[in-house]
Structures are given as structure tokens and as C-alpha cells.
Amino acid sequence: MLASILFFFMGFVSMAQGATPPPPSAPDPPGAPIDSNIAILFCIALTFGIYKMYKLSKKKA
Known part of the structure; x- marks a missing residue:
């Protein structure tokens, strides 16, 4: 019952919003330079993963 009521009022909420779009925001700051x-980073992660797998296999044996 509650879900039906919420679904019914969803139409009113969406119609209550204005038709004019908001003003454009400021441009985003430059991102972190990890592309280069x-x-x-991938090699370090792969090496660390291999190290952890080796350490776990050594621990079980």
C-alpha cells in the first residue's frame, strides 16, 4: 500500500520541477595525473598480488 502511494505521488514531484535548466557550473579542476x-601502478599491484599469494601458499604448507 505504501509503495502504491509513493508511486502515485512521484508524478507530482516530477511535475513540480521547473522547465528551465540550471545554469552551467564551473569547469572541473584538472584530474590526478595517473595516466602517464x-x-x-599496474606492475606494482601485480607484484604485490604475487607476493601475497606466495606468502599465503607458504603459510598453508
Whole structure:
């Protein structure tokens, strides 16, 4: 019953919004420069994963 009521009032909420779009926002700041070093980051993550797998297999044996 509650879901039906909420679904019914959803139409009123969406119609209550104005038709004019909001003003454009300021441009986003430049992102973090990880694009140039993504291969190094991948290699470090792969090496760390292999190290952890080796350490876990050594622990079980």
C-alpha cells in the first residue's frame, strides 16, 4: 500500500520541477595525473598480488 502511494505521488514531484535548466557550473579542476604512470601502478599491484599469494601458499604448507 505504501509503495502504491509513493508511486502515485512521484508524478507530482516530477511535475513540480521547473522547465528551465540550471545554469552551467564551473569547469572541473584538472584530474590526478595517473595516466602517464598507469603501467607502473599496474606492475606494482601485480607484484604485490604475487607476493601475497606466495606468502599465503607458504603459510598453508
